[in-house]
Amino acid sequence: MTPAEGGGCVACDLADGTRPLPGGTLLRTPHWTVEHCVGPLGVGTLVVKPLRHITGVHEMSAGESAGLGPLLARVTSALRTAVGEECEQVYVCLWSHHGRVPGHIHFVVQPARTSDIDRHGAAYGPGLQVAMFAEGAEPEPEAVEEFCGRVRRVLGEGSAI
Numbered sequence: 577m578t579p580a581e582g583g584g585c586v587a588c589d590l591a592d593g594t595r596p597l598p599g600g601t602l603l604r605t606p607h608w609t610v611e612h613c614v615g616p617l618g619v620g621t622l623v624v625k626p627l628r629h630i631t632g633v634h635e636m637s638a639g640e641s642a643g644l645g646p647l648l649a650r651v652t653s654a655l656r657t658a659v660g661e662e663c664e665q666v667y668v669c670l671w672s673h674h675g676r677v678p679g680h681i682h683f684v685v686q687p688a689r690t691s692d693i694d695r696h697g698a699a700y701g702p703g704l705q706v707a708m709f710a711e712g713a714e715p716e717p718e719a720v721e722e723f724c725g726r727v728r729r730v731l732g733e734g735s736a737i
Contacts, residue, residue: 587680588629590614598717599724603731607640608647610731612720616708617686619715619723620659624651625682631672632681651685654730658723659687667701 589595591609599612602622613621624647626640636644652666665688672681686705693700696707 585629585680587625587682598720602724602728605643607643610651612724616712616714618692619719621686622651623682624685629680631678654727655685655687657730658726662689663687664690
């Protein structure tokens with residue numbers, strides 16, 4: 577159920593503090609927020625999402641669109657730095673469904689670590705994400721907090737958006 581239909585939106589609730597967010601907000605711009613992902617995609621997987629509840633890229637304002645590319649570049653660069661040598665690639669994918677209903681769009685920014693790929697039988701790309709969801713192992717809150725501190729420092733060293 578969407579917020580317009582009287583239901584809650586997990587993405588909105590995490591952004592506004594209604595639900596607890598391990599690691600807190602990492603970066604906020606006039607249109608976007610960056611957070612650590614909740615769920616089984618591992619320590620270091622981040623989410624870039626609009627502050628405004630929208631369900632598709634076609635709904636973005638000019639300001640949201642203009643800020644997205646530079647923000648994704650900045651976040652992926654910071655993520656590579658924070659993860660280090662084990663980061664083979666950084667995946668960026670748009671997710672917007674919950675229960676087959678369009679939901680609050682968010683870009684999942686995930687480090688593809690050598691250890692995760694090896695642990696899941698050399699699965700990579702969408703296969704790695706499917707394997708991680710099947711495994712269902714959510715990161716420890718303390719590990720998320722520590723990682724978010726590292727990313728926050730790296731982001732703080734970069735230029736403002």
